[in-house]
Amino acid sequence: MGDKPDRDLISNLPQSIIESILTCLPIGDAIRTSCLSRKWRYKWTTLTHLVFDEKCVAQSGDQVVVTKSLINFITRALFLHQGPIHKFQVCTSYLQSCPDIDQWILFLSRNGIKELVLELGEEVLVAPEAIESLISSCPLLETLSLAYFDSLALNIRAPNLKYLCLEGEFKDISLENTPLLVDLSVALYMTDENAENSEQSSNCKFIKFLGGIPRLERLIGHIYFTKYLSIGKDPGVLPITYNHLKIIELYQVSFEDMKEILVVLRLITNSPNLKELQLSGSSLTSMESPDLDFWEKEGPSDCTFHKLKVVKMTDMSGLPHEMEFIKFLLRKSPVLEIMSIMPCVFVTMESRLIIVTELLSFTRASPKAGIVFIQD
Numbered sequence: 001m002g003d004k005p006d007r008d009l010i011s012n013l014p015q016s017i018i019e020s021i022l023t024c025l026p027i028g029d030a031i032r033t034s035c036l037s038r039k040w041r042y043k044w045t046t047l048t049h050l051v052f053d054e055k056c057v058a059q060s061g062d063q064v065v066v067t068k069s070l071i072n073f074i075t076r077a078l079f080l081h082q083g084p085i086h087k088f089q090v091c092t093s094y095l096q097s098c099p100d101i102d103q104w105i106l107f108l109s110r111n112g113i114k115e116l117v118l119e120l121g122e123e124v125l126v127a128p129e130a131i132e133s134l135i136s137s138c139p140l141l142e143t144l145s146l147a148y149f150d151s152l153a154l155n156i157r158a159p160n161l162k163y164l165c166l167e168g169e170f171k172d173i174s175l176e177n178t179p180l181l182v183d184l185s186v187a188l189y190m191t192d193e194n195a196e197n198s199e200q201s202s203n204c205k206f207i208k209f210l211g212g213i214p215r216l217e218r219l220i221g222h223i224y225f226t227k228y229l230s231i232g233k234d235p236g237v238l239p240i241t242y243n244h245l246k247i248i249e250l251y252q253v254s255f256e257d258m259k260e261i262l263v264v265l266r267l268i269t270n271s272p273n274l275k276e277l278q279l280s281g282s283s284l285t286s287m288e289s290p291d292l293d294f295w296e297k298e299g300p301s302d303c304t305f306h307k308l309k310v311v312k313m314t315d316m317s318g319l320p321h322e323m324e325f326i327k328f329l330l331r332k333s334p335v336l337e338i339m340s341i342m343p344c345v346f347v348t349m350e351s352r353l354i355i356v357t358e359l360l361s362f363t364r365a366s367p368k369a370g371i372v373f374i375q376d
Contacts (some may be wrong), residue, residue, distance in 0.1 A: 084112030093121035107139030176370040187222035204232040230259035336366040342374040
């Protein structure tokens with residue numbers, strides 16, 4: 001008797017196992033398995049993870065040809081795909097300012113996308129409407145990170161969003177429906193033109209941005225954040241209390257700008273369970289503080305930080321309003337354990353001695369409160 005013919009064991013494996021095998025292959029090789037036989041023609045089309053780069057297509061010295069081939073490859077792959085796409089990733093510098101990206105995002109928003117990664121280099125143009133459509137079409141979205149966007153006005157509607165990281169030059173940001181957001185990190189870059197246009201706005205950026213996130217637990221605001229929140233009409237008494245907010249970090253706060261100081265005060269006095277506060281000052285432009293009556297007129301007199309234990313202040317210059325703010329915290333924090341203060345590198349040794357002397361004279365509500373002056 002002759003030998004038994006070899007059986008095609010791989011083709012008869014369960015589809016879930018075949019998908020696991022195909023997922024381990026580069027997307028180009030996974031799609032090429034469609035040439036193996038009729039059985040394999042459409043097996044790749046149900047993959048839930050699609051990862052593309054320029055290696056998917058033949059390389060040549062003509063970038064225009066490669067770009068066109070890559071666009072056609074990705075578009076055809078999406079056109080032939082069947083079922084949900086949970087992860088979509090494109091990593092290439094060939095697709096800068098590619099209008100097809102908008103259509104891909106729109107398609108993905110209707111196909112169960114859970115993770116979207118676009119690493120396309122600099123100056124990539126994506127319409128705000130496409131981003132908003134993608135976000136609002138993902139009702140189960142929990143984590144969102146948007147970085148390196150220029151001059152973007154963005155409305156975020158994501159009812160299950162918990163973690164949000166924004167970095168870029170945003171003209172306007174609105175968190176319209178993010179009731180479950182617990183962790184927010186924001187870095188804003190403002191050009192002189194945008195800053196001037198924003199100053200003329202009457203809309204209260206504070207309420208528009210932070211007025212609808214009652215479950216927030218951690219807030220990190222980097223460059224220009226407090227400046228941005230200070231734009232528009234002063235909200236006065238906030239319509240929200242941040243009962244879950246325990247950690248606040250605010251960087252480059254200008255203690256020469258009364259509106260920015262009010263932003264900080266509005267935020268911390270409406271956070272009754274705040275445990276840790278970290279602030280850094282901005283670079284000096286003037287040592288003058290003409291409105292020292294501010295703390296008598298605007299400073300909250302009936303608030304107490306019952307949970308605040310740690311305060312860290314960096315890049316302090318000894319400005320009168322900085323010192324008044326420190327005095328305010330020490331007087332209103334009965335369980336404070338430590339306040340660490342690091343001066344700006346430009347502060348002279350003589351000025352540092354003056355700051356230390358003044359700090360030691362401040363009244364402390366907490367008998368355990370220790371002040372640590374950190375030399376750089």
